[in-house]
Amino acid sequence: MNKLVLVTGAAGLLGRFVVEELVKHGYQVRGFDRRRGASKIDWRVADITDAAAVNDAVSDVDAVLHIAAVPNIWSGDGQTIIRVNVQGTYTILEAAERAGVERFVFCSSDSVAGYTVREGRMLRPLYAPLDLEHPLLATDPYAISKVLGENLARAYSLRGMSVVALRTVFVAYPEMAPEIIARAKDPQNYRGPAAGGPSSAGGGPLHHHIDPRDLARAFRLAMELSMPKCSFECFYLSSQVTLSPEPTLDRLRRLHGDTIEIRSPEIYAEQPFAPLYDLSHAAQRLGFVAEFDQRGLIGL
Numbered sequence: 001m002n003k004l005v006l007v008t009g010a011a012g013l014l015g016r017f018v019v020e021e022l023v024k025h026g027y028q029v030r031g032f033d034r035r036r037g038a039s040k041i042d043w044r045v046a047d048i049t050d051a052a053a054v055n056d057a058v059s060d061v062d063a064v065l066h067i068a069a070v071p072n073i074w075s076g077d078g079q080t081i082i083r084v085n086v087q088g089t090y091t092i093l094e095a096a097e098r099a100g101v102e103r104f105v106f107c108s109s110d111s112v113a114g115y116t117v118r119e120g121r122m123l124r125p126l127y128a129p130l131d132l133e134h135p136l137l138a139t140d141p142y143a144i145s146k147v148l149g150e151n152l153a154r155a156y157s158l159r160g161m162s163v164v165a166l167r168t169v170f171v172a173y174p175e176m177a178p179e180i181i182a183r184a185k186d187p188q189n190y191r192g193p194a195a196g197g198p199s200s201a202g203g204g205p206l207h208h209h210i211d212p213r214d215l216a217r218a219f220r221l222a223m224e225l226s227m228p229k230c231s232f233e234c235f236y237l238s239s240q241v242t243l244s245p246e247p248t249l250d251r252l253r254r255l256h257g258d259t260i261e262i263r264s265p266e267i268y269a270e271q272p273f274a275p276l277y278d279l280s281h282a283a284q285r286l287g288f289v290a291e292f293d294q295r296g297l298i299g300l
Contacts, residue, residue, distance in 0.1 A: 003028065007067065106153045107166055110169045181298065214290040
């Protein structure tokens with residue numbers, strides 16, 4: 001296989017898994033990050049907002065997987081998050097279009113739906129399972145940056161590229177295991193990072209999560225997805241179960257009463273810990289169903 005794929009944020013917590021997945025499947029990989037990672041690939045070291053460096057990095061690549069970003073609301077102030085995430089996405093899209101790249105995969109977030117962090121004046125979902133027709137109710141800087149990133153990506157798809165946005169939930173990296181365990185021991189009082197993890201255990205009120213091995217596979221599938229030019233697609237991605245100590249509907253009712261419409265109760269009857277998000281589109285169109293979950297960490 002001769003395809004050359006550029007992965008931005010390749011040295012990061014997620015990027016390393018994506019690089020490994022691509023190499024394992026025979027792709028040539030070029031990594032772009034502010035530091036070199038451990039993988040033996042072609043590395044370009046610079047900031048994602050450095051237009052000259054980004055232009056150089058996209059030369060001759062067949063696809064771009066854009067992961068580089070301030071990764072959550074706790075990793076920078078609002079000004080930094082918007083500058084890096086939005087300007088960085090614009091910079092790589094502009095360079096990719098100029099270089100004739102046909103496939104662009106954008107790392108978005110379930111936070112665009114608005115139900116992730118209380119720091120952003122979190123809004124309850126209107127219904128469950130929450131699907132692609134649900135309005136985007138982002139309120140915090142990180143979530144807003146991902147909405148703007150998706151809008152940028154959609155604009156460039158109208159100009160000729162085929163673009164996929166992956167709305168991933170909290171990624172349960174191996175480094176996050178101590179935080180997940182700490183939260184499970186005292187969910188009411190947990191304030192992370194409390195156990196040496198790189199950030200707080202995330203996933204919103206329902207404690208959504210996805211294994212990085214599954215998410216890396218989703219990136220590869222998005223890159224390989226058959227799509228016409230000038231097209232844009234989104235997918236919500238999650239493990240098939242949450243890390244919540246309570247079944248999903250019980251937790252939603254305790255937090256919000258009967259204000260959330262339950263459109264497919266059979267999903268939660270079959271799997272009480274099923275996520276808020278409708279994963280059927282990812283299964284049917286992307287061919288993605290998560291294989292791993294971390295409920296074993298919390299002893300439930």
